[in-house]
Amino acid sequence: MSLAVDNLRVYYRTLRGDVRALDGATFTVQDGEIMGVAGESGCGKTTLGKSLIRLDGRMRVAEGTVTLDGVELPIADDRAMDTYRFRHVSIVPQYAMSALNPIRRIGRMISELLSSRGVSYDETLPELRRRLALVGLEDDVLDRYPIELSGGMKQRVVMVLSTLMNPSLLVADELTSALDVSTQKAVAEMLVEFRDRGFVKSTIVITHDLSILYQIADTILVMYAGKLVEKGPAAEITEDPRHPYTRLLIASLPEVGVRFEERRLTGIAGRPPSLLRPPTGCRFRARCPLATEECAEEPPFVELAPGRHAACWKAAA
Amino acid sequence: MTRYLARKSLLYLLTFFVAVTIDWAIPRLMPGDPIDGLISRLQADSTASQELHGYFTESFGLDQPLWRQYANFWRGLAHGDLGPSIAYVGSSVSELIWAALPYTLALLVPAIILSYVAGNRVGAMAARRKVLDNTVLPFAYILTATPYVWLALVLAYFLAFKWGIFPVSGAYDFSLQPAWTWEFAWSFLQHWFLPFLTLFLVSFGGWAIGMRNLIIYELESEYSNYLQALGAPTTLVRKYAYGNAVLPQMSGLALALGAVVGGALVTEIVFGYPGIGTLIITALQNRDYFLLQGLFLLIIVGVLVANFVVDILYVVVDPRTRTGIQGS
């Protein structure tokens, strides 16, 4: 087991109190697993991603642990996390287009980053070149400035750099949102390739775009209002969603799976609840077509079948 | 790179052209006859003034059609002929300017360079140390809000009049003649220091504040976040932030030149320093329009040249201007 997250709660400090952006997440990611995290804006997926690598200044870890390869990560301690970043946990940021220092040649920037982490650039260079070639980049990108590269090229450079130390866990946050559709697909496939070649052990892909997950993810984790809603193999989640929220989410997406093609794009009425003072019971209750009285009690995130979890009283049926 | 510099040069040529035109047009657009003003300065006798008026009109070519006057103005300029001075009878405007220019440059060039370097250093330091941020920065704000004239007056009052550490006025001791001697150099340096300090201090405040704010912005940028997410040490993140923050500071340098030059002019006046500023106040007091117009052109050309120098430096610092690829 590569990653184990146990009862993780991460809150945003605001003037009006803590916003419970991530409110009790427990899940595991296996070696070699590509797990997709999906959900609406504000469901806590970005908070989850950030808490695994670098907390935002206003976040605080309220509870819970993150264990990677049997070692507990000091996620609340920014300094102590530095040891694990890049080597064990790494990130492909959402803003990959602007993630490279504009005034450094790419090779020099990588060399400065590596030596600051105590890694020899010269010794890493052959592998770096091999991987750049793998993603279709010529050697000479190392002598270029970021502004000389196209968006797709920058994206690939960032992916190669982020995974250069063969991290156990890679967090890819909305990595495709800034790209056009064909590049999106290529980049998503690259993640699979990197996993297959062992550049990364486990990958967490955070996205609002379920169709990408359907292509590349082994498992999908659906989140709603800071809570885990459902997790399971990608095919099962898309074809046989158990949680009513997952069903609506999938149904609102036009191009996933043949079964949904003729469906009209229907939104889910209502809005996610405020996470400042979240409601008791199931958080989806107010918008859920199936809600009954028993939903006033919070449903646990239980294993329905091996590798299949959901948090809904109706899911077992 | 050549494209970048070519564009800039074109802009400067255009600016020069506009400035010369303004310089030529202003006396002609303004209400009242400049010659009348000139004559009333020179003498009060009304019968003689009639003749003088005709004489001046002719000798300045004001009886010719406007386009011709304009062409003549450019021709004169091309020959370095800026006309005669009215305040300093017998001297030409260009002679006066050449005599005063070295003094002004001696103040300006070191003040600009040193304040820029020191301000950037201190500003970058303040951005990373809270103590410095709370102690040095308020001073920087006060300095940058201080009128040059007044700082000059305060420094002159305390350091020269009251405590007598520095001489009060002039560029060197009156008993000396400019010469390449140690004695003269020492005297020059003593006289130079306070006006220099005035210019240095005010500009220093602006650079320190600018750099501090830019570094804080850069530390929030995405490349900084990425570096930090990859566990890069603070030193590397700061180094990159500084490298990026220097660029807007450098563009700022070009923009600030005009203000520093203005500061130098009034500072010179306070210290009776025999540079361009003193020449301007004399020209103003004596309604010496030829001299004023010449000085105006000199300042414009000076600022344009300085801008061009900054642009060349910018090309050295910012790789993006060298790649020849325009950003997407």
Add this chain to the structure above:
Amino acid sequence: MVATPEIALTGEGAALEDAYPEPPVRRFEALHFAVRNAKLVVGLVVVLAFLVAAIAGPWLTDATPFEFGYPLGEPPSSAHWLGTTAPGQDVYSQFVYGLRSSFVVGALAATVAALLGMAIGFLGGYLGGVVDEVLSVITNIVLVIPTLAVLIIVSAYLSVGSVASEALLIGLTSWPWAARAIRAQTFSLASRDFVSLARLSGQGTVKVIAKEIAPNMSSYLFLTFILLFGGAVLIAATLDFLGLGPSQVMSLGLMLNNAVSNAALQLGMWWWFIPPGVGITAIVGGLYIMNVGLDEVFNPKLRRT
């Protein structure tokens, strides 16, 4: 194209996730941070204190700035709070009237410059193309030409009679950096969805700018105005010092001019030239510090420091 469920689901609902790392400044939050921002409070208090002095100060004295007949060159006393000048004028009355001129010149010049800068910046940034090119060239030319040099030559020929005309001259020459900054902001806003939507729905240029663009950068415009204000006060002081300002209206720069030409330095009459400089520095410094404070209030990224 893949329609994102994000849009489908939330409609115009609150985008929580986006909101937390960088929340839009809600009125409540802005005010909360405003009253706790030391820079803003200090700057505002200083500026307001001098504004009060400028408004109410003249009521506290019978003397007028140009009135002679007081003791010659006396240090501050109970009769003349800031002493008298060498030819026998009351420094206090000169100072408070001078403060008035500074505020008036700053406000008028900043208004003129802000209007020009906005007109040019909005149009260039929103329309783009040839209009933008032409406006940019004009802006850059005026930007490079040193303001003071132009003002010196213009005011030498055209004797400036009133504070208003001085302010107009300053405003007409100090807009370029504001235009450039506003253009850049407009440019980035113009590509946003809500602006495209307004444009597509057939609204005219002026309407889109006034309804969609300007309100979305109102805090930025306010900061620009403050900086223009401070800059104008400094330029006016220099012009007045050179004797190029209105000679019939007392100003802080004119006080410095009088002090220097009457050898206040040599006579050791510090009370003559210290107050005007303190006034200018305090007003301008107060404005600048206020500006940084406001920037921190409006821009959450800067807050943590």
